[in-house]
Amino acid sequence: MAKLEVVENQAAYVLHSRPFRDSSLLVHLLSKDHGRVNVIAKGARKQSGKRQARQPLQALLALQVDWQGRSDLKTLLRWESRSQPLMLQGDRLYSALYINELLMRLLPENDSAAELFEPYETCMKALDSNCDLQPLLRCFELNLLTALGYGLDFEHSEGDAPIHSDGYYYWQTSGLFIPAGNRNNAYRGEHLMAIEQRDFSDSAVLLCAKQLMRQVFDHLLDHKPLKTREFVRQMQQQSVGVSKHD
Missing domain, CATH: 1.20.1440.120 (Recombination protein O, C-terminal domain)
Known part of the structure; x- marks a missing residue:
């Protein structure tokens, strides 16, 4: 079995995200130390409780994240905004x-x-x-x-x-x-x-x-x-x- 990789407090940007299964998101990140990483944000499409205060995981969002996983597709454990969303037009x-x-x-x-x-x-x-x-x-x-x-x-x-x-x-x-x-x-x-x-x-x-x-x-x-x-x-x-x- 592959070794469990755990990454914490990683600066990242959302390149793209799309729905995954019933309530999750498949998120493509550009991270500071690990390059382009694909993660599953479980339940990210549920707007309830603590998640209501978070910014949606949409493109261009600057984040501080934790993830873990044994394969190329990781599980996003935590995400927080590092700055205000870019207001580009x-x-x-x-x-x-x-x-x-x-x-x-x-x-x-x-x-x-x-x-x-x-x-x-x-x-x-x-x-x-x-x-x-x-x-x-x-x-x-x-x-x-x-x-x-x-x-x-x-x-x-x-x-x-x-x-x-x-x-x-x-x-x-x-x-x-x-x-x-x-x-x-x-x-x-x-x-x-x-x-x-x-x-x-x-x-x-x-x-x-x-x-x-x-x-x-x-x-x-x-x-x-x-x-x-x-x-x-x-x-x-x-x-x-x-x-x-x-």
Whole structure:
């Protein structure tokens, strides 16, 4: 029989939750020391007694938790809110859900990914402020790629040749950049160098980073669409439809 694992006083965020059996929830957590963990919150859907005072176990909630279990699916023993729920709306809410979906799709269960928790928490707090969304998202995407062992080499192209600021490059699914024969759909070297430094002060660099991250993550996701992205697209189409009839 597998050894019983008991974890106490672990900081975590709810990535996603859904009903499980009659009154419980299956909750996907991003924890500080244990990475992505799946837990069963028994009776969490019952709103009676002590549970009435708790925040529902919904996405983006910051928690302090205890759990135990012998398998990959743990039992949540205790949970308490660490802070007030994030009051996100519009693009900021969609951005947070986009990040959560990336983690759900790409981060292996029980992979410690300790280097990812702090950037995630920083990102969530920043989304709750007036920060510029696009640089924030690009920085987190780069952090996620590093945590997945897929960090990009912005200094060298294929064959270990240096990337030149005035050169143009294509990204390959092998993770390497190769010199481009022309500028069409290619990334400029100086923009790649700026991305490595997380310097998004130039709008051209920010656009380059967005296009590159879309290409890389589409590959990692096997070109299967993100539900968050599809939802945003539908909302935008509905908004256009409403405006045409105003």
